Amino acid sequence: MLSRTADHLFWMARYVERAENTARMLDVNVTTSLLPISGEASERGWRAMLGISELEPSFDARHAALTGRDVIDFMVRDPDNRSSIYCCLQAARENARAVRGALTTEAWETHNDTWLQLQQHLKGQLLERDPHEFFEWVKFRSHLSRGVTIGTMLRDEALCFIRLGTFLERADNTARILDVKFHGVAPTNGARRAVRETTEEPYLDFYYWAAVLRSVSAFEIYRKVYRDVVTPARVAELLVLRGDLPRSMLASITEVCTNLEQVRNQQSDETLRRAGLLCAELQYGRIDDILDTGLHVFLTSFLLRVNDLGRRISQDFLVP
Numbered sequence: 001m002l003s004r005t006a007d008h009l010f011w012m013a014r015y016v017e018r019a020e021n022t023a024r025m026l027d028v029n030v031t032t033s034l035l036p037i038s039g040e041a042s043e044r045g046w047r048a049m050l051g052i053s054e055l056e057p058s059f060d061a062r063h064a065a066l067t068g069r070d071v072i073d074f075m076v077r078d079p080d081n082r083s084s085i086y087c088c089l090q091a092a093r094e095n096a097r098a099v100r101g102a103l104t105t106e107a108w109e110t111h112n113d114t115w116l117q118l119q120q121h122l123k124g125q126l127l128e129r130d131p132h133e134f135f136e137w138v139k140f141r142s143h144l145s146r147g148v149t150i151g152t153m154l155r156d157e158a159l160c161f162i163r164l165g166t167f168l169e170r171a172d173n174t175a176r177i178l179d180v181k182f183h184g185v186a187p188t189n190g191a192r193r194a195v196r197e198t199t200e201e202p203y204l205d206f207y208y209w210a211a212v213l214r215s216v217s218a219f220e221i222y223r224k225v226y227r228d229v230v231t232p233a234r235v236a237e238l239l240v241l242r243g244d245l246p247r248s249m250l251a252s253i254t255e256v257c258t259n260l261e262q263v264r265n266q267q268s269d270e271t272l273r274r275a276g277l278l279c280a281e282l283q284y285g286r287i288d289d290i291l292d293t294g295l296h297v298f299l300t301s302f303l304l305r306v307n308d309l310g311r312r313i314s315q316d317f318l319v320p
Contacts, residue, residue, distance in 0.1 A: 006161045007318040012095035013165030019088035020142035021173030023135040024215040031211040104152040114141045164259040171252035179299040216247045237287040250282040271312040
């Protein structure tokens with residue numbers, strides 16, 4: 001396969017997944033902003049989301065003050081924010097168009113229709129009327145894209161690069177969704193205490209973590225696995241170390257390793273080794289050890305290693 005074709009397929013999948021995960025992060029913040037918390041705490045939540053997405057400087061350059069409405073507008077429809085849902089779905093569509101011949105008709109039409117529907121929804125002010133419904137639509141279109149791709153495409157290198165982009169982006173974004181809660185919290189010896197005391201009112205933790213679980217479609221799974229009250233430590237364990245949760249960090253990195261193995265070449269051995277090492281650390285890790293180190297510290301390190309994998313994949317397979 002040509003490097004340019006692989007590059008378009010890889011980034012097409014990453015942009016679709018990024019749009020979905022941006023919708024998931026925003027949905028968590030919209031839900032928690034409805035809780036009885038102070039204005040200062042609400043602002044910290046929005047700023048933490050911008051910070052962990054590395055978009056805080058760009059937002060501050062455009063807005064004199066921070067409000068939830070402005071953050072949502074910036075993250076959804078701003079054409080100058082390359083990580084906005086608008087730009088991600090536009091980029092996914094353009095990458096799909098560039099490799100139209102490598103996709104099935106159904107896969108291409110799904111991407112094209114998503115882009116057309118997005119413009120209709122934004123013009124029709126669905127976001128302003130019902131943010132939750134809009135975010136659910138973004139997630140549904142992402143699910144539809146993956147389902148059509150898996151259900152219609154040949155199991156060849158093209159599909160491997162699509163899956164590689166999907167799961168690398170998912171690993172990154174699951175870590176970011178979890179880290180929004182801990183962004184800006186300095187690591188301390190009392191890391192476990194920090195996990196328990198992350199809100200002004202302890203009873204609000206249940207509602208926040210329930211929202212996080214629902215944002216990654218894991219609330220029912222949490223109940224099935226733990227059959228107990230929702231606690232931050234168990235939520236962290238589920239999203240980080242449970243290989244049977246589709247959106248967990250372990251499940252995502254496992255898929256990255258599987259697809260890297262399918263497309264390996266003479267110069268990708270080091271990339272595959274690093275991916276395998278990260279997968280093994282997650283597979284045999286323990287949540288108690290992670291909490292003792294500090295969850296925010298662990299997630300920051302994980303994000304750096306995922307970014308390193310992305311750079312190496314670009315060097316080994318894609319257009320420089």
